[in-house]
Amino acid sequence: MYNTEIRGPLITGDKTFHQVTEDICHPIDRKPGYWWYFVLLLCLGALVYGSWALKITVKDGIGSWGLNNSVSWGWGIINFVWWIGIGHAGTAFSIFLLILEQKWRTSINRAAELMTVVAVICAVHFPILHIGRLWDGFFIFPYPNTRGPLWLNFNSPLFWDVIAIFAYFVASSLFWYVGMIPDLATIRDRTTSKIKKAIYGFFSFGWVGSSQDWLRLETLNWLIGGLIAALVVSVHSIVALDFATSILPGWHSTIFPPYFVVGAILSGFAMVITLMIIIRKIYKLNDYITDSHLNAICKILIFISLIMGTAYATEIFIAWYSDNEYEMFTFFHNRVTGDYNKAFWVMILSNAILPQLFWFKKIRKNLTIVFIISICINIGMWFERYVIVVTSLTKDFFPSNWTDYSPTGVEVGLFVGTFGFFILCILLFFRYLPMISIHEVKGVLKYKINK
Amino acid sequence: MNTAILGIYEDEDLMISALKRIRDEKMEISEVFTPYPVHEVFKILKRKTRLPLATFLFSSLGAILTYLFLYWASVLSYPLIFGGKPLHSIPSFILISFVMMIFFGVFLSVIAFLVRSKLYPGKKVKIHDLRITDNAFVILIDKKPEMSSDDIKLLNSILKEHGAIEVLEK
Structure with a gap:
């Protein structure tokens, strides 16, 4: 295989199959360190704040947010798009690399898929809460109702969003879980605790590893992987259409769907690398998540960041080239200079410029810098959504409508709360589930040169 | 023995x-x-395994059923014009059918896999x-x-x- 001749062994340290099982199951067997409880406490704190914000939002309504007539979409949609973006790359990572037969994905895909599932759960909180009257939330689904039956507006991207995200959540959760069944069986078979045996036994669906089951599982992974790959692209395109089908300057643009998909992949890959560096550091899994893995992700980030930079430049160029005064105003007087220029330049710096440092091998090798840049990209991607949403809404066609927008404590609370939830799920994942796909790593263990 | x-x-x-x-x-x-x-x-x-064929059939079924439903709901059941758009809005319907095609394909394939391999939560097996x-x-x-x-x-x-x-x- 040509890819391994260049890359060398995928798993270092000359591991045997048994060692792989032991290494990956080790965190599940022993009690976690103090850091785990400390972070758990922080998460619970964030969740308490989030629950308070949730209560206020449900009890008092959307009036408790900082929205006004002009800025009718604030942190809610920003956080929604940001989380969906992160949620995208998990599956994008796992599935695109599966389809492209990149064997190095095996050490990383499990954690990336979990990230997807949890991030999508975090994301859907925002539109659901923005409904305001939660108890009427089911109106969004087409069901035989007593109003005519009056059906939904099937031409609305907001409805497309609902079905796309619903489908994406179900599909990526299934993909993640089905891939984990053999590993749950591994834990079932090696544990000595009766309770653990019963629980993991229940969730491993009676997996025994027969050849027929393996063939079906592998085929299934390929099939649903191929289908979800199309979904990854379509879901974020649909999210982009929420904006692009409007007539607001800065939103009304055909570049939006690809631009959003690439942005999602950039933020998600950055989150994957953040997570991988943490896992490596804490659990000492350097033999599985090798320098070569992180190096490869950094190289992908250079490429995606270049596309991002091109997209930003294209938007600005088209604003000028169109000679449309509203577009010119939004881009040149409201984004590049003006009230929100700081957010704009943070976005350019962290998404288009900082990742270009990965051209240098020394920087790719220095994990501290890689970690810092990956965090910067995540912050930058949040600001990208902030720039898109807030600059276009605060100053629209009508100067008498111009207002400022700042979030209230309730909006901040909801965001912090989703963070708490995200990190809590990751902590539980570290503690109770195999964070690297055991059977897939075993499959590539002997994948060396001359094979 | x-x-x-x-x-x-x-x-x-x-x-x-x-x-x-x-x-x-x-x-x-x-x-x-x-x-x-x-x-x-x-x-x-x-x-x-015939799983690829099954997935193909499930996906096709999902797409066709969704399109038929959309047509029935918007054109036959309650024909209401909004925004000057035609009742039979092909681009929107294709988009929704595409997403539902994937949803049906994935969901039913997983079910088919579990049924065919006889895997279910809490199954007792002879290891x-x-x-x-x-x-x-x-x-x-x-x-x-x-x-x-x-x-x-x-x-x-x-x-x-x-x-x-x-x-x-x-």
């Missing part, structure tokens, strides 16, 4: 050479258990060897009434010859 012979290996290549030999002796291999999917085993045991999910490759051969004791001896020796770490009769 022992009903099956199990050859346990720790190496994929040794296990495959044993499999080939048993196949050449025209003996029937009941099942092979491995810690990860081994493609050579699928070939030797002539394992096949032949606890090492299968760790590092053991196990060849299982059911003893048939027509097998003579010589056949069984031959099997035992083949399994051992090819480097089995253990040969069990269960």
Whole structure:
């Protein structure tokens, strides 16, 4: 295989199959360190704040947010798009690399898929809460109702969003879980605790590893992987259409769907690398998540960041080239200079410029810098959504409508709360589930040169 | 009464050479258990799956049903024009049908996989060897009434010859 001749062994340290099982199951067997409880406490704190914000939002309504007539979409949609973006790359990572037969994905895909599932759960909180009257939330689904039956507006991207995200959540959760069944069986078979045996036994669906089951599982992974790959692209395109089908300057643009998909992949890959560096550091899994893995992700980030930079430049160029005064105003007087220029330049710096440092091998090798840049990209991607949403809404066609927008404590609370939830799920994942796909790593263990 | 012979290996290549030999002796291999999917085993045991066809049918079904529903809801059940758009809005309908095609395809394929492989939460299974999910490759051969004791001896020796770490009769 040509890819391994260049890359060398995928798993270092000359591991045997048994060692792989032991290494990956080790965190599940022993009690976690103090850091785990400390972070758990922080998460619970964030969740308490989030629950308070949730209560206020449900009890008092959307009036408790900082929205006004002009800025009718604030942190809610920003956080929604940001989380969906992160949620995208998990599956994008796992599935695109599966389809492209990149064997190095095996050490990383499990954690990336979990990230997807949890991030999508975090994301859907925002539109659901923005409904305001939660108890009427089911109106969004087409069901035989007593109003005519009056059906939904099937031409609305907001409805497309609902079905796309619903489908994406179900599909990526299934993909993640089905891939984990053999590993749950591994834990079932090696544990000595009766309770653990019963629980993991229940969730491993009676997996025994027969050849027929393996063939079906592998085929299934390929099939649903191929289908979800199309979904990854379509879901974020649909999210982009929420904006692009409007007539607001800065939103009304055909570049939006690809631009959003690439942005999602950039933020998600950055989150994957953040997570991988943490896992490596804490659990000492350097033999599985090798320098070569992180190096490869950094190289992908250079490429995606270049596309991002091109997209930003294209938007600005088209604003000028169109000679449309509203577009010119939004881009040149409201984004590049003006009230929100700081957010704009943070976005350019962290998404288009900082990742270009990965051209240098020394920087790719220095994990501290890689970690810092990956965090910067995540912050930058949040600001990208902030720039898109807030600059276009605060100053629209009508100067008498111009207002400022700042979030209230309730909006901040909801965001912090989703963070708490995200990190809590990751902590539980570290503690109770195999964070690297055991059977897939075993499959590539002997994948060396001359094979 | 022992009903099956199990050859346990720790190496994929040794296990495959044993499999080939048993196949050449025209003996029937009941099942092979491995810690990860081994493609050579699928070939030797002539394992096949019709899951791709099933997924294709499920996806097509999802797309067609969704499109028909959308047409029925917007054109027949409650024809209401909004925004000057035609009742039969093909681009929107295609988009929704596309997403539902994927949803049906994925969801029903997973169900089909679980049903066909008879996997369900809390299933009690007979585990032949606890090492299968760790590092053991196990060849299982059911003893048939027509097998003579010589056949069984031959099997035992083949399994051992090819480097089995253990040969069990269960």
